[in-house]
Amino acid sequence: MTEETIQPKVLEPVFNHANGRLLMPETRYWPTDMWKSPWSLPTYRRGAAVLAGLILGIAGVAWFIGEIGPRLAPIYTLAEQFALSYGVPAFWIAVVWTFIKGVFVLLAPALNALFAVWWERKISAHIQSRMGPMYVGWWHGALQTLADGIKLFLKEDIVPDCADKVVHWLAPVVVLIPAILVFAPVPFGKDLIYANIDIGTVYVFAVGGVSVMGIIMAGWSSGNKFSLLGGLRSAAQLVSYELPRTFAVLPVIMLAGTLNIADIAGFQAGYWGGIVPRWFIFYPVVGQVAFIVFLIASVAETNRVPFDIPEAESELVAGFNTEYSGMKFALFFLSEFAYVLLSCLLMSSFFFGGGAAPLPFLDFLPSWAWFLSKTLILMFCFLWFRWTFPRFRVDRLMDFNWKFLLPVSLLNIAAGGVLIWLLS
Amino acid sequence: MTETIIFYMLTAVILLSALGVVLLPGLMHSALCLGLCLAGVAGIFASLGSDFVFAAQILVYVGGIAVLILFVVLLAGSASDKIVRQVNDQWLPSLLICAAFFWAFLKITGYFSGIPAAAAPSPSVRAIAALMLGDYAVPFELISVVLLASMTGAVLFGRRKAQ
Numbered sequence: 001m002t003e004e005t006i007q008p009k010v011l012e013p014v015f016n017h018a019n020g021r022l023l024m025p026e027t028r029y030w031p032t033d034m035w036k037s038p039w040s041l042p043t044y045r046r047g048a049a050v051l052a053g054l055i056l057g058i059a060g061v062a063w064f065i066g067e068i069g070p071r072l073a074p075i076y077t078l079a080e081q082f083a084l085s086y087g088v089p090a091f092w093i094a095v096v097w098t099f100i101k102g103v104f105v106l107l108a109p110a111l112n113a114l115f116a117v118w119w120e121r122k123i124s125a126h127i128q129s130r131m132g133p134m135y136v137g138w139w140h141g142a143l144q145t146l147a148d149g150i151k152l153f154l155k156e157d158i159v160p161d162c163a164d165k166v167v168h169w170l171a172p173v174v175v176l177i178p179a180i181l182v183f184a185p186v187p188f189g190k191d192l193i194y195a196n197i198d199i200g201t202v203y204v205f206a207v208g209g210v211s212v213m214g215i216i217m218a219g220w221s222s223g224n225k226f227s228l229l230g231g232l233r234s235a236a237q238l239v240s241y242e243l244p245r246t247f248a249v250l251p252v253i254m255l256a257g258t259l260n261i262a263d264i265a266g267f268q269a270g271y272w273g274g275i276v277p278r279w280f281i282f283y284p285v286v287g288q289v290a291f292i293v294f295l296i297a298s299v300a301e302t303n304r305v306p307f308d309i310p311e312a313e314s315e316l317v318a319g320f321n322t323e324y325s326g327m328k329f330a331l332f333f334l335s336e337f338a339y340v341l342l343s344c345l346l347m348s349s350f351f352f353g354g355g356a357a358p359l360p361f362l363d364f365l366p367s368w369a370w371f372l373s374k375t376l377i378l379m380f381c382f383l384w385f386r387w388t389f390p391r392f393r394v395d396r397l398m399d400f401n402w403k404f405l406l407p408v409s410l411l412n413i414a415a416g417g418v419l420i421w422l423l424s
Numbered sequence: 425m426t427e428t429i430i431f432y433m434l435t436a437v438i439l440l441s442a443l444g445v446v447l448l449p450g451l452m453h454s455a456l457c458l459g460l461c462l463a464g465v466a467g468i469f470a471s472l473g474s475d476f477v478f479a480a481q482i483l484v485y486v487g488g489i490a491v492l493i494l495f496v497v498l499l500a501g502s503a504s505d506k507i508v509r510q511v512n513d514q515w516l517p518s519l520l521i522c523a524a525f526f527w528a529f530l531k532i533t534g535y536f537s538g539i540p541a542a543a544a545p546s547p548s549v550r551a552i553a554a555l556m557l558g559d560y561a562v563p564f565e566l567i568s569v570v571l572l573a574s575m576t577g578a579v580l581f582g583r584r585k586a587q
Contacts, residue, residue: 164452198547209486212491216491220452235494235495
């Protein structure tokens with residue numbers, strides 16, 4: 001009788017060429033384990049190739065599409081003629097057209113939030129030597145935010161017993177609606193603008209300031225002392241940082257001589273000596289100081305690290321949005337990312353020439369591609385800051401604003417006047 | 425037609441929120457209604473075609489003064505409770521005062537009520553700037569002196585007492 005002993009299957013580690021080290025076969029590794037040899041050349045070559053391919057591919061697509069704004073104008077004229085031929089009154093055509101444009105403006109913050117949340121998670125993960133979301137979606141967790149959005153939709157909406165129900169319900173709406181309305185006078189490229197109004201800059205700062213009310217409402221109506229404290233601190237911070245943020249733009253307005261955002265971007269067209277673009281950031285001293293003050297104040301205005309002490313998890317249990325759950329909570333984040341996008345769009349209009357190419361021979365790419373790339377680079381800075389700087393203490397936060405940023409921005413206005421006098 | 429519809433909608437918002445300021449229980453609700461009322465006034469400015477006054481109304485009144493009032497209510501302690509009786513028994517004199525003011529405003533605005541508004545918003549910033557910093561520069565600067573004085577006073581009151 002022969003007894004067949006079952007030999008346990010012995011697995012030998014096999015050299016994996018992808019990440020340059022020995023790995024066990026038939027084993028599912030964590031994504032982080034695949035990253036343990038950070039200087040593996042093949043991985044880096046592949047990453048660089050993917051990045052270069054993405055950039056070149058997007059640039060190629062942009063070159064192929066060309067300018068969107070001037071191309072849409074004949075389509076609109078065609079549709080208008082078609083509707084007029086069927087006897088539709090011109091008034092209703094204007095109304096429908098306004099709504100169609102409004103849908104596109106509404107899409108900007110929504111799509112931006114879908115992308116920016118994923119991007120922020122990837123950036124934070126890579127800064128901390130992690131992989132971030134990897135499973136949902138086909139490529140590097142690309143659909144993670146969509147899955148999170150569906151999850152937030154399905155979540156229970158919890159309202160605390162001692163909350164003021166109506167104000168609690170209204171607060172996310174009051175925060176979000178201005179965050180969508182501010183995109184009206186902001187250009188996305190040549191002729192890509194919802195309302196080309198003359199007072200665009202004032203409008204953006206005015207309507208953006210209304211969100212503070214929603215934050216106070218959220219903090220007060222939750223019936224929770226931490227929320228109340230967080231709401232108060234948050235509102236105080238937003239109201240304070242609005243001042244240097246507005247004052248930082250004043251030299252730009254003085255030089256451009258207009259409040260229209262698209263005109264300010266158009267004012268910076270052209271090149272000094274054929275090479276250096278006439279962007280406002282390159283005006284000596286005044287431009288750089290204005291940009292840095294505006295950047296710092298914008299980060300503070302969007303309640304992001306290092307200025308996020310009002311919604312710090314460890315100090316205030318996440319501040320004014322503690323008592324919010326599900327989609328209401330998501331609305332606060334949607335508006336936060338909408339304001340990040342707005343700040344980046346404004347910075348690329350005010351300081352980086354809007355849709356102008358950085359070098360004269362690069363202007364075969366359309367203006368919206370330059371606008372988008374400048375905005376995304378600035379947005380990367382916003383997300384980068386979050387994982388680089390520690391939080392400010394709340395009193396230092398206020399001191400920094402009132403005792404440093406505000407005097408600097410006021411002096412900068414005077415310096416801007418001197419610069420205009422020298423240039424004229 | 426459209427202007428009339430928009431005007432009546434805005435008027436309804438303004439009147440209802442103004443009533444809310446007076447009648448709602450709880451100081452916080454009143455303050456929020458005040459913000460809505462001021463925003464409605466901004467809408468009236470926009471529909472009358474004065475873009476800069478619209479933006480300034482939002483910037484200063486909704487984003488500034490209403491928020492300041494909310495701050496005061498939040499810091500006021502028990503006055504920010506959800507239900508506080510806000511009226512005392514002096515309703516008859518207040519009604520009379522309001523009626524007098526209403527009559528006066530009716531008389532004043534009667535002179536201007538027939539003037540048609542511009543159809544579309546026309547850029548008015550340059551004209552306002554030319555008036556403010558040109559013809560009326562001295563009164564404009566005098567107002568800023570008043571503001572400076574009030575700020576200095578606020579610093580004086582806000583300063584801690586010397587030990």
